[in-house]
Amino acid sequence: MTSETHSAFGRIGIWSSALHASRADDAGKKEIAEAVAELDELGYGTLWIGGSPSPEDAAAVVAATRTVTVATGILSIWDHTAEDVAARIADIEASARGRFVLGLGVSHGPMVPQYSKPYSAMVAYLDALDAADPPVEPGARVLAALGPKMLRLAADRALGAHPYLVTVEHTAEAREALGPDALLAPELTVVLDTDLDRARTTARDMLRGYLQLPNYTGNLLRLGFAESDFEGGGSDRLLDALFALGDTERIRSRTREYLDAGADHVALQVLTAEEGGTGLPRTEWRRLAEAFAGAGEL
Numbered sequence: 001m002t003s004e005t006h007s008a009f010g011r012i013g014i015w016s017s018a019l020h021a022s023r024a025d026d027a028g029k030k031e032i033a034e035a036v037a038e039l040d041e042l043g044y045g046t047l048w049i050g051g052s053p054s055p056e057d058a059a060a061v062v063a064a065t066r067t068v069t070v071a072t073g074i075l076s077i078w079d080h081t082a083e084d085v086a087a088r089i090a091d092i093e094a095s096a097r098g099r100f101v102l103g104l105g106v107s108h109g110p111m112v113p114q115y116s117k118p119y120s121a122m123v124a125y126l127d128a129l130d131a132a133d134p135p136v137e138p139g140a141r142v143l144a145a146l147g148p149k150m151l152r153l154a155a156d157r158a159l160g161a162h163p164y165l166v167t168v169e170h171t172a173e174a175r176e177a178l179g180p181d182a183l184l185a186p187e188l189t190v191v192l193d194t195d196l197d198r199a200r201t202t203a204r205d206m207l208r209g210y211l212q213l214p215n216y217t218g219n220l221l222r223l224g225f226a227e228s229d230f231e232g233g234g235s236d237r238l239l240d241a242l243f244a245l246g247d248t249e250r251i252r253s254r255t256r257e258y259l260d261a262g263a264d265h266v267a268l269q270v271l272t273a274e275e276g277g278t279g280l281p282r283t284e285w286r287r288l289a290e291a292f293a294g295a296g297e298l
Contacts, residue, residue, distance in 0.1 A: 006183050006264050008069050008099065010045015012255065012292050015073055015187050015267040017051030018280050021060035033064035035280045040065040042289035043298045048073035048162070048187070048267045052107070054080065055088035062096045070096065073162055073187070073267065074105035074144040077125045078114060086132030089140075102136055103162050105144030119149055126157045142185065146170075146219040148177050155182040162187070162267070165207075165216050167241045168257045170223055175262025185265040186258055190244040190251050192270065192284050199245040202273045204233035207242070244268075248291035255292075 019036065021029045039047055046069040049057050053072050061070050075085070085102070092100050104125065106118035122143065129136040143154040145161040151174055154161035160183025163174055171186050178184055189206065193199040210216050211230045220229070220238070229235040239245070244254035251268070258266050268288065270281045292298035 009265040013046035013267040014044050015048035015050050015269040019049045020057045022056040036061050036064045040068040052076045059092050069099045071101040072103040074103045076107040082125050082128030086136050102141040151177040159183045168261045171261040184263050187267045189269040203239050203243045208233040
């Protein structure tokens, strides 16, 4: 996949950390396969396998789908060697035929004991992917990138960037840092709930853990938020900037803000009060597909 094939991502995708077939029992594997097959049929452009997936997770989603682009969002460079990843992706590509994209990230210091010099580690990992036989070409990979330095690397050494937990303002800044040609595909977390207080509670339950990670809080501080915005799982101001909360029309409107700010594609992560980010919210995925398709946006 090259920069000329940005359209293969579509404008709207689904991001889910529940697509880890390698961690599921037989019933769970079947449920995941059925869910991703339906997402393919619903017309979403890309399925992002969230939550530090493995190549095996990607292979399972590719096998269960026919036309949708499949991407890891994001595979941690600390969990898998570049050589092993390149070999496994060569197998995946045999059936994917150009619709698999390797999303890579450096994860977070509190989660990785060996975490050190993340930018240099990413450069070395990309060098190893280039040198593999067969290589994972720059046009078949994207980088998790928040700051200017990693964003520039994403433009120079990959198809583009997949930022997570970012605002519309960050999207505009990322577009400027990437330049006009690189892919920009931010994640946007959504809660389909017209009760704003309840929607914010659902969002806070998810956000609270991320606010313990310096990469995210540092980025939010650069964007003008204060330490006080991180208290109690996040201020209303922070929640409203990071999430899309409300009915399908509100979700569409918030998604359009990211696209207007320079995103090529928006990966929607759907939270529900019952499942958080751990389940397969198929009813909500259907409702969003209907809303976006009805507006000619899917």
